[in-house]
Amino acid sequence: MVSGDGTSGLPVIAGLGVALPPRATQSDLWTGFFAEHFGGTTRALAERIFANSGVVTRQAAVNPLLEDVSAWPTERRMRRYLVEALPLGKEAVGRALTDAGLAAGDVGLFAVCSCTGYVTPGLDILLARDMGMSTATQRIFIGHMGCYAALPGLGAVSDFVAARGRPALLLCAELTSLHIQPSSARVDTQQIVSHALFSDAAVATVLTPAGRPGYAVREVVAVTDTSTADHMTWDVTETGFRMGLSPRVPEVLAAHVRGLVEDLLARHGLGIAEVDGWAVHPGGPRILNVVERELGLAPEALADSRATLAEYGNCSSPTVLLILDRLRSMPVPPRLVVMLAFGPGLTLYATLLEFAAPC
Template identity: 75%
Template sequence: MVSPAPAAVVGLGLALPPSASQDDLWRDFFAARYEGATQALAARIFANSGVRTRQAAVSPLLEDVADWPTERRMRRYQVEALPLGKEAVERALTRSGLAARDIGLFVVCSCTGYATPGLDILLARDLGMAPGTQRLFVGHMGCYAALPGLGAAADFVTARGRPALLLCAELTSLHIQPPARRVDTQQIVAHALFSDAAAAVVLAPTSAGAGRPAGSGGYVVREIAASTDTSTADHMTWEVTDLGFRMGLSPRVPQVLSVHVGSLVGDLLARHGLTVAQVDGWAVHPGGPRILNVVQRELGLPDEAMAASRETLAAYGNCSSPTVLLILDRLCRLPSAPRRIVMLAFGPGLTLYAALLTRD
């Protein structure tokens, strides 16, 4: 009996809205939202965020959405997310050498906007996907959504022998909150970190990978693993309010990650006869500098192992679900691309996801 062919990454595509420097965002918009000691606190948080530049489809330097009702924000989401998602998908398809009509499953992840018909239907229409293309929308999972999305797409490829496409598209700029009457450190942190982006990945059976374009990845998805600590469910939240979606981010999140990340990664690698030292590529979701520091310490990683994650945070900010794919793209573009990559992402639950990707 012939074993089913595992799924391989055969195309990656990114799309980024216009960017602004962190210094300009602070000086020209956010600084005026705070006074006295709160302003001093916010200035330190922005300065120590690890972010140098970030993108916004709806830039606060041009439009202040803080008082917009959720309905208005969702209508704007439809306007901005559709072309951004289309750009990312078209780039991924071009790099894969496949056409939209070849896709058997189209997975879309987003926690920053909702509409029906959604991005999955509208993009399938605009890109010319076949009427029989299956679709899956993964909503409100937050920053880790790319990895369960990747897992669903890879499982489809393995089971059906057909290509699949994953798109992660987030517009966090639509959810800037009004100035608080009291000190709200969690909102300050969110306003200092989050950014907009779209990233798409095409997966195909390894047996169908011959002749794909150079630099398209070629990484086989070996396994997706997860660990959720439901006792800390209140540590990270993303609540729908009348004024957009509101982030809750406990300062205890890094401590929870420190308890679980070592066993999650160690067990995943052990199932494939590997150790941490044998992994030469790390794509760690940069929820913030403290989270990267905790992961580095608990896994015993050298500074160079975290470079791609820190550089992505600096250049793009925390883009929620697309971020780990931005790091994967950065690793794939290295002059000497890694042979084994572990991807890590974290989000509400409190949930940790890990993926192992390898190439010959």
């Protein structure tokens, strides 16, 4: 039996597992690779962007200090994606199942989020096979949603758990290091920003029916402003996937984030002041500053989001789960958590979690 206001019968996040490739410091990445990659008249601007990114360390499955993939064709990058993503996914899934005290055969639905690589058979099939999931396990692959994908993924698996009464597993795995673009004499601020922020990670989470301790998923909501669809893009090119990132993205978030959060909380009889945990996707320092300002939050409210950006970089879809892992590991975890993530569309997703402890 589980206690907690409003959590009765709701799916619960019962386990979480993190897998990271080797780390490098932002300063080493700059001096050892990007200072030359962004040479000429671009170098001074790039150095300022790297220094002000909020990133101190980050991970790379394909480390540019050891291996320059910027001229690789997309086909070669996709072959490497499977080589690197499969063991990371296994590690994250194994840790999440262990954390939840479940076996792979218990999983009724396995969902995988990734926008940085495509292979068929996909990670969902290969990991289900290698981890020993049942041949009857259902699978979903969620692709090309970018940084917010974890939250619709969480919504899909929690709906399955609620409807079927069986555990489900969500894996978010991204290898942005495979998509370093060729150097150019032309100043391309969008590419500089993306190369200064993005990082690699895999995070898996297990959801189970109510009755276990953990964060209950109360609701997942979204808003998409299709009038700004060109503000954030992820284009497949002959040399990997190329990020398009308008400097106007924070303005769009500012126009929508408060209404999205207030409407979500109001449906549960709550207000912003009652939320004691925030997992906000750190798309960059400006994104966090806008969310803090528009929601009227104290600076410490987003401390865990900023710390995650500093320690891990922007890992795309796994990032909000890294922040949640930090929150749930506190000596006294926050009771109410709002997760926020943003991506192409422009799309804003929000999720309300409530900690459910054993009676």
